[in-house]
Amino acid sequence: MEFFIYLAIGIAAIAIVWMLLKKSSTKENGGKISSKYATFEDVKNCLEGFVPVLDPKLKDGYTEKSIENQMAKYLKQSFVEVKQQYGIEGVTARSIDIDVANGVAGIELKDAKKVVKAAERDRAIRQLQVYQEKRYQDNLILAVVGLEEYENDACIIEIREYCKKNKVKYYFFMLK
Numbered sequence: 001m002e003f004f005i006y007l008a009i010g011i012a013a014i015a016i017v018w019m020l021l022k023k024s025s026t027k028e029n030g031g032k033i034s035s036k037y038a039t040f041e042d043v044k045n046c047l048e049g050f051v052p053v054l055d056p057k058l059k060d061g062y063t064e065k066s067i068e069n070q071m072a073k074y075l076k077q078s079f080v081e082v083k084q085q086y087g088i089e090g091v092t093a094r095s096i097d098i099d100v101a102n103g104v105a106g107i108e109l110k111d112a113k114k115v116v117k118a119a120e121r122d123r124a125i126r127q128l129q130v131y132q133e134k135r136y137q138d139n140l141i142l143a144v145v146g147l148e149e150y151e152n153d154a155c156i157i158e159i160r161e162y163c164k165k166n167k168v169k170y171y172f173f174m175l176k
Helices: 002-025 040-047 064-076 118-136 154-165
Strands: 082-087 095-100 105-111 140-146 169-174
Touching (some): 040 064, 064 105, 105 118, 118 140, 118 154, 154 169
Parallel strands (some): 140 169
């Protein structure tokens, strides 16, 4: 019986040491998480801290592209590999706005003031379907950015419900 107790303690000690070594090796290249060790949870946790900034030089203070650039720059502080306009398909030339860690997560960014229109809402949902089917499965994120007044618009609510039903992580980044 004593043998089994020592064996269990030994196994537990080895497991703890292995987990500590793995955790310390997940960050490479100046503290950034490499594609080898990145998880979808890492990407989601990182995005929780993202705050879009308005640019006074732009007419509305932002464009979808300006927010995409900000988000990519923000993610590059934590991840080794962040690609913008990552190609999903060859023939139709579809590309997701941001790919993190070589497919660990795909982020599609949408401007709230555009997706409050039914045609743009439908287009966004079709894009999510393609991205899930072709590459990201349950590792897809939809980031909608806009003013607070759009957060509870009927089209935005439909998109949010679609995401919930189809395992797409949804974020609404409010501009102030």
